[in-house]
Amino acid sequence: MPHVLVIGGGQNAEHEVSLASAAAVAAALRLSGHAVRTVTIDRDGIWRADGLPATASPVESLGLALPLIADTDVIFPAVHGALGEDGALAALGALAGAKVVGSDLRAGAIGMDKWATKLVADAVGVRTARGKVIAVEDIGDAEFEGEVVVKPVSAGSSFGVSLVTEESELLEALRTAARFDRRILVEEVVRAREIDVAVLREAGGIRWAAPPLEIHTTGPFDTATKYDGSARFTVPAQLDAAQMSALKRAAIAVFDAIGCAGVARMDFFLTDDGPVLNEVNTMPGLTAASQVPRMFAVAGVEYTDLVSRMVRAALDPGR
Incomplete structure (x- = not known):
């Protein structure tokens, strides 16, 4: 059976969801006979795993985790959202010459x-629904007709998403989305x-x-x-x-x-x-x-x- 390195956590609002996915994936792979090691990326970017010394910076911890990548047959990056699902971990695996479960950098991005x-x-x-992108710098000038959905261009688990039914609600919805991305998508309601x-x-x-x-x-x-x-x-x-x-x-x-x-x-x-x-x-x-x-x-x-x-x-x- 191949050796699998399961990566969970991540540096975004989906951190807890990613931890749950990674734990479930690791348990299932062990049940099917795979040799599994796990790594957790903390919210502050620190890579943590059993046997790795504690460090104070993301780059130092990543350096210490690289031998785990070198010693595995395949990486399973169960990290949702930015710096995970967006292709960041797929790119790391590609640069290291490792096999990676799921979509590559281009598809993830x-x-x-x-x-x-x-x-x-x-x-x-x-x-797709009709929509347009608004830069965070332009949210004060945004207008709309009818009901719209406001969402960050790049975020998951519906974080930052709002249904706007009155024009007075638009600015607050745009500000909410802007907490997750500098580009905001405004779409017609379907x-x-x-x-x-x-x-x-x-x-x-x-x-x-x-x-x-x-x-x-x-x-x-x-x-x-x-x-x-x-x-x-x-x-x-x-x-x-x-x-x-x-x-x-x-x-x-x-x-x-x-x-x-x-x-x-x-x-x-x-x-x-x-x-x-x-x-x-x-x-x-x-x-x-x-x-x-x-x-x-x-x-x-x-x-x-x-x-x-x-x-x-x-x-x-x-x-």
Whole structure:
């Protein structure tokens, strides 16, 4: 069995979520017989692992952690958000000549950037909501018509996202988003069913989509709703054959266009006119109870098998 280095934590608002994903991934890989070591990146950027001496700076701690990277067969970077999911850890692995689970630097960076994702999706014929980007320096001049969603261009777990229904709410929503990114996306509101589709690229390069999952909430699927247990999920989502085909086709098209690898989750609104892409997650939540493992479980791929498949795909990516 290959030796796997699982990295969790990170320096962003998704730190706790990443710790949970990393712990679950490490436990599952051990159950399937892998030799696993773990590293945690603290909120201040310090790399910590059993056997590493304590240091006061990120660069010193990274230097001490590099032998762990050298001694592993594959890195599993279970770090969501900036300086993780955005391709930073994939780039570190590439520079070190190590195999890395999941998407590479380019795909991670594009997937993390909601505006770039929209441009790529539109280019391959997958619809997105109309929107525009506002620089933080220009938020005082912003105007809107109708209801809009305000979100950081690059952030996850719905941090900094606001639904604006009155013009008086816009400035505060922009300021909230600006806490997470200097570029802010303002989009039209799409009122439709919220459907997630997970795509897996297996060893050898074959890609396939798991049965979609539908999200049920009484309001926006915001950060609180994602983690307080109030949202309900239906998996598989109740879809007719045409809807199922359209969603899976759109998910794989975006997955391929961005250049994703491993697992990625595509979040859609399902309208009467077909799917509208909301966003892409190239390193989605990976506890056994997270949305992606739930979808693959319905397809007969249990959690331990899923993370093992992700490791095998990193070792044998195919073309």
